Amino acid sequence: MDFVVRPVSTLPKSTARVVESNNWRLHDGYPAVDWLLVAHLSAVVVQERASDCDYDDWMHCGDEGGLFGPDLRAWGELFTQPLEIGSERTWVNGRHRATQIAAPGARHVAVADPQWRPSWA
DSSP: EEEEEEEEGGSSSOOOHHHHHHHHHHHOOOOOHHHHHHHHHHHHHHHHHHHHHOHHHHHHHHHHTTTOHHHHHHHHHHHHHHHHEEEEEEEEOOOHHHHHTTTOOEEEEEEOOOOOOOOOO
């Protein structure tokens, strides 16, 4: 999987319903995630290693970056279910997480590279 770094301010906006759904999850026992740290680390890692990163490499970077518990699980999801924006600038995957990333003021985050194609394709 290849990633690119995007300013959070340029990501497609989420609806009020998505924001409310995220708020409900926080009060219903879902673990808190430090999305600001996760987003910042994703941007740093992708700037250093933009391509050919596999899951083990990604998780090692999260460990080395000090992530653990819910933060490390969220980190892994950025690889296995990356934030993905479609050709029409709409969300393909990750709108809830993107809203949570934007809320604490994250400036940049890694998203799936729209030009990436698997080697088998």
